[in-house]
Structure formats: C-alpha cells, structure tokens
Amino acid sequence: xxxxxxxxxxxxxxxxxxxxxxxxLREKWKNYHVxxxxxxxxxxxxxxxxxxxxxxxxxxxxxxxxxPKYKPARIFAFSVAASVIAMVSAxxxxxxxxxxxxxxxxxxxxxxxxxxxxxxMGTSPxxxxxxxxxxxxxxxxxxxxxxxxxxxQGHVTxxxxxxxxxxxxxx
Amino acid sequence: xxxxxxxxxxxxxxxxQVAFAQELPRSSESxxxxxxxMTNAPSLHNYAGTFVYYADNHVETSRITHKVDQAGEHEKxxxxxxxxxxxxxxxxxxxxxxxxxKRIYTEKRWFRKFFPNLIPHSFESIDENYxxxxxxxxxxxxxxSQVLLLSPRDVLRYGHQFWIDIDTGLLLKVAVLNGKEIVExxxxxxxxxxxxxxxxxxxxxxxxxxxxxKVTHLVTSTPKQGELKWRVANLPPGFKKITEMKRNLAExxxxxxxxxxxxxxxxxxxFIEPIGNEKPAPTPGFFSSRGAINIYVRVIDGNKITxxxxxxxxxxxxxxxxxxxx
Numbered sequence: 001x002x003x004x005x006x007x008x009x010x011x012x013x014x015x016x017x018x019x020x021x022x023x024x025l026r027e028k029w030k031n032y033h034v035x036x037x038x039x040x041x042x043x044x045x046x047x048x049x050x051x052x053x054x055x056x057x058x059x060x061x062x063x064x065x066x067x068p069k070y071k072p073a074r075i076f077a078f079s080v081a082a083s084v085i086a087m088v089s090a091x092x093x094x095x096x097x098x099x100x101x102x103x104x105x106x107x108x109x110x111x112x113x114x115x116x117x118x119x120x121m122g123t124s125p126x127x128x129x130x131x132x133x134x135x136x137x138x139x140x141x142x143x144x145x146x147x148x149x150x151x152x153q154g155h156v157t158x159x160x161x162x163x164x165x166x167x168x169x170x171x
Numbered sequence: 172x173x174x175x176x177x178x179x180x181x182x183x184x185x186x187x188q189v190a191f192a193q194e195l196p197r198s199s200e201s202x203x204x205x206x207x208x209m210t211n212a213p214s215l216h217n218y219a220g221t222f223v224y225y226a227d228n229h230v231e232t233s234r235i236t237h238k239v240d241q242a243g244e245h246e247k248x249x250x251x252x253x254x255x256x257x258x259x260x261x262x263x264x265x266x267x268x269x270x271x272x273k274r275i276y277t278e279k280r281w282f283r284k285f286f287p288n289l290i291p292h293s294f295e296s297i298d299e300n301y302x303x304x305x306x307x308x309x310x311x312x313x314x315x316s317q318v319l320l321l322s323p324r325d326v327l328r329y330g331h332q333f334w335i336d337i338d339t340g341l342l343l344k345v346a347v348l349n350g351k352e353i354v355e356x357x358x359x360x361x362x363x364x365x366x367x368x369x370x371x372x373x374x375x376x377x378x379x380x381x382x383x384x385k386v387t388h389l390v391t392s393t394p395k396q397g398e399l400k401w402r403v404a405n406l407p408p409g410f411k412k413i414t415e416m417k418r419n420l421a422e423x424x425x426x427x428x429x430x431x432x433x434x435x436x437x438x439x440x441x442f443i444e445p446i447g448n449e450k451p452a453p454t455p456g457f458f459s460s461r462g463a464i465n466i467y468v469r470v471i472d473g474n475k476i477t478x479x480x481x482x483x484x485x486x487x488x489x490x491x492x493x494x495x496x497x
Contacts, residue, residue: 136458136460136466136477138420139420139440139442139466139477139479140460140464140479141276141420142278142389142418142420142429142440142442143438143440143464143479143480144464
C-alpha cells in the first residue's frame with residue numbers, strides 16, 4: 001500500500017519509522033521494487049532502500065524543518081539557497097499529495113507501447129498540501145498561453161513558505 | 172521590528188549588483204540586428220517541423236505548422252507527449268483543444284510564448300536589461316545558425332541563448348540560463364522552411380466540432396482608468412506593465428484581475444482574486460513549476476496575489492510585493 005501511495009501521511013510516517021529500524025522490512029521493500037521493476041521491464045532496477053531512506057532531507061523537506069536562527073549575513077546566501085530550493089523542489093514533487101503522476105504517453109505512436117510512468121509513492125506531509133494545484137494550473141495555463149512545456153495538471157510544487165523566506169533573507 | 176543592519180546589507184548587495192551590471196558593454200548593432208531578423212522571421216516564412224521542450228529531465232515533443240498569407244499568421248501546434256493538446260493560432264486568436272477531456276479553450280495572445288516566436292515586436296529596451304552578444308556559428312537540425320547570448324545585466328532575470336537560422340532568421344533553439352545552468356530549452360529536431368502548406372490544415376477536424384465538446388472562452392476585458400483597484404508601484408528595474416485586464420480562468424467562474432509585465436524578454440503575470448469562503452485560505456509562499464517558472468503567493472485584505480513568471484524566485488517576490496491597493 002505504501003508503494004501504491006494508498007496510505008495517508010500519518011500511516012506513511014509510521015511505516016517509514018518501522019522501515020528505519022527493521023532491516024527485514026527494508027529487504028522486503030527492496031524485493032517488491034525489484035519485482036515491480038521486472039514486471040514493468042524497467043531498464044534500471046531499484047537500488048537499495050537505504051540510499052533513499054537514511055537522508056534526513058528525504059523525509060523532511062525544507063519547508064518543514066524547524067525554524068533556524070538566521071544571521072543577517074545569510075542574505076548573501078540567496079543564490080546558493082535558491083539552488084538548494086530547486087533541488088528540494090524535485091524531491092517535494094514526489095511527495096506532494098496534490099501531485100498526481102500522469103500516465104505518460106511517449107510521442108504519438110507509443111500508445112500501444114509498454115513505456116508507462118508508474119507512481120511509486122504518492123503521499124506527502126500534510127503541511128505541503130495547502131494550495132490546490134488546479135488553481136496554479138489555471139494561472140500557468142493562461143500565463144504560458146497554452147504553450148508546450150506546461151501541462152494541464154500537476155507540475156506545481158510548494159518549495160518554500162513565506163516564513164521560511166523571511167527568516168532566510170531578513171530585511 | 173526592522174533589522175536595519177540587514178537592510179543595509181541588502182542595499183549594499185543591490186548596489187554591488189548595479190555596479191557590476193554597469194560593467195557590461197552596450198550590445199552591438201550587429202547582435203541586435205540578429206534579434207530583429209529573428210523577430211520578423213515568423214511573419215515572413217512558412218515552416219513546419221518538430222521541436223522538443225526540455226526541462227527538469229522532462230521532454231515534451233510538439234509538431235508545428237506555420238503559414239503566412241495576406242491575412243497574417245496561422246499556426247497549428249500539436250503536443251505529442253502526455254495529455255493530447257492541439258492549439259490553433261490565427262494571428263492573436265488562439266484555440267486550445269483538449270481531446271481527452273473534450274474541452275476547447277479560446278484565448279487572446281498577450282505575450283509571445285510559442286516557440287519559435289518568442290520575442291515581442293517591441294524589443295528596443297532589451298539592451299537595457301540584457302547584453303546581447305554574438306558568440307559563434309553552429310549547426311542545428313542540419314542548418315547553420317548564429318548563436319546569440321543574452322546575458323542579464325542584473326540578477327533579476329535569466330540569461331538566454333538563441334540559435335538563429337542564418338538563412339531565414341527563424342529561432343532553431345533557445346536555452347534559458349540561470350548562470351551557466353540550463354533551466355529549460357526548446358529546440359527543433361526537424362524543420363522545413365518556405366514550403367507550401369495546405370490552408371485546410373488550420374481547420375479543426377470534424378471530431379473537434381462535435382456538440383459534446385465544452386467550449387470555454389477565456390474572456391478578457393480592459394478595465395477603465397481607475398477601475399482596477401490594484402496598482403503595481405516600485406517595480407524591479409527593467410520591468411514594465413504591458414496591460415491590465417479582468418478575465419476568467421479555465422476552472423473559475425469569477426473574474427480575476429490580471430496584470431501583465433515584461434522586461435522585453437521575460438514575462439510576468441500577476442493574478443489577483445478574492446479568497447472565497449469555500450476554500451481554505453492560501454498559505455503565502457513560493458511555488459515552482461517546470462522549467463523557468465516561479466510562483467509567489469501573498470494575501471492582501473482577503474485577496475490572493477499570485478505572481479507567475481519565467482524569472483528567478485526573488486524577482487517574483489519583488490514584483491508581488493509591489494502590488495498594493497489604491
């Protein structure tokens with residue numbers, strides 16, 4: 001259920017905690033992913049869950065961390081911080097509940113093909129879910145004038161709250 | 172409480188950037204001439220080809236057919252990956268067909284967002300914000316191109332690199348740059364120019380005009396002087412208001428205020444709408460979309476101010492914070 005994204009975020013947190021401490025459970029997780037990859041004929045099989053699991057930033061995105069004390073000098077770190085935000089946004093996209101991975105079609109003639117995007121995990125911490133993605137897509141749709149590159153659904157990610165920003169870049 | 176030390180540091184930092192910006196020379200007439208040629212090319216040439224959009228490890232392929240005649244420009248763009256989308260453009264009138272949801276959206280073109288037609292006709296002030304430089308000649312999609320680099324004169328905008336077809340002036344490839352990092356790219360992978368194009372290609376097929384399709388006209392109206400209750404004061408350097416309007420959005424019945432800005436290359440939209448009781452109040456903050464797009468949300472007196480643009484995150488904040496009530 002965790003792999004299918006069917007658990008809510010509280011249950012996910014519990015399961016992830018168990019995964020942290022139970023090596024057998026981690027092994028099972030890995031096996032299920034390898035099986036899934038084989039069924040999907042993926043060219044790259046899943047690697048150890050440890051790689052994805054033991055990094056604190058993977059489970060605690062920037063938007064959720066407790067408020068650090070910032071010094072005024074941090075203002076010079078803006079561009080560096082922006083890069084970090086960009087990196088975190090990619091991670092946050094995976095975990096954002098409002099993001100619903102689409103079954104992608106690779107060019108026109110692949111409708112009958114076998115390449116399909118399969119969501120692995122689709123749950124998120126609750127505090128990321130405070131803004132409907134559809135609202136943003138309305139804006140993007142209009143702003144980009146239907147231009148290619150902006151799909152109709154699900155490419156918006158909350159990367160930072162205003163409080164975080166003000167603390168990072170105090171005025 | 173205002174942290175005056177931090178303010179001083181901020182002012183110094185901005186001052187440093189301004190000083191740095193002044194070190195870039197003026198763009199040469201020759202380089203600006205390439206931009207002019209590129210801007211005029213879509214109104215002079217027929218073309219048909221396939222291009223890709225690439226950002227954040229995501230690739231999207233589209234097919235474009237473009238015809239010029241006495242009535243102006245006609246274009247058909249089909250997005251070939253993901254959700255099917257077909258856009259017909261007749262000069263500034265656009266229709267977007269979404270076959271899977273059987274929806275049609277109509278809209279007027281305010282910016283110029285369709286590759287390869289990306290530069291506004293009025294780009295005289297582009298040199299104020301970007302240093303345009305001829306780099307070299309390169310082969311792209313089997314054509315010789317002139318490479319132009321547009322370096323931003325400050326940190327408020329992204330850089331751009333253009334590959335311009337030497338023969339026709341068409342834009343063959345564009346990369347949006349954040350420093351040396353490529354944020355997003357459009358590039359032709361196949362292109363035929365100056366070919367004969369059947370005008371029937373620009374008429375939607377019978378399947379698109381069935382009765383069960385839902386048509387949404389994204390209507391805009393230009394408010395009279397003083398009708399819009401919002402103003403944008405103290406904009407970041409180089410940004411100017413193109414227009415302001417009241418408009419409907421795809422999934423909303425109520426009108427929102429839309430203010431459009433540009434620095435001659437990058438575009439920014441400000442959307443202002445009252446926060447209804449039916450939804451939870453939005454949390455102010457920053458959002459990121461694919462590629463160069465950044466989004467900043469704030470709330471003023473029960474209104475949500477959403478700033479969207481292909482500009483750095485800090486620029487969306489400066490522009491969003493410049494919005495105030497009359």
